Amino acid sequence: MLFTDIVQMILALALIIFLANFLLKKLGSFQKSNSQIIKIIERVPVSKSSSLCIVQVESEYMLMSISESSNDIIKTFSDEEREAIQFRLARKQPDVKSEEAIHKMKDSNAVRLLLEKLDAMKKDYKEFQKKGINK
Incomplete structure (x- = not known):
């Protein structure tokens, strides 16, 4: 395994973690209730x-x-x-x-x-x- 392969995997993992965190925050805002009752x-x-x-x-x-x-x-x-x-x-x-x-x-x-x-x-x-x- 080359050094560039390891760097690419680390960057891909960081990107996946960032996207998962971002999407979970967005989903949380959709779940907030706007109930008036x-x-x-x-x-x-x-x-x-x-x-x-x-x-x-x-x-x-x-x-x-x-x-x-x-x-x-x-x-x-x-x-x-x-x-x-x-x-x-x-x-x-x-x-x-x-x-x-x-x-x-x-x-x-x-x-x-x-x-x-x-x-x-x-x-x-x-x-x-x-x-x-x-x-």
């Missing part, structure tokens, strides 16, 4: 193979546990909790309509209480994560 609002990894997600199905919001072996609905949020989630999302991505919605919602005692409840749930989740890591 089902949306993953937020995803938080819990371990290497599982995560917690807030999923919106039409106007309903759910907390789901997603892993390789199963997908479970942990909780379906009430209307007040849904409004609090939407309020938090609007605060993260402000635009004209969101700003108006924020001002309307800020006056609501129910939203204020739900935000406090969500903060407490977030704190509990962080403690849960720490306990899981320290095992």
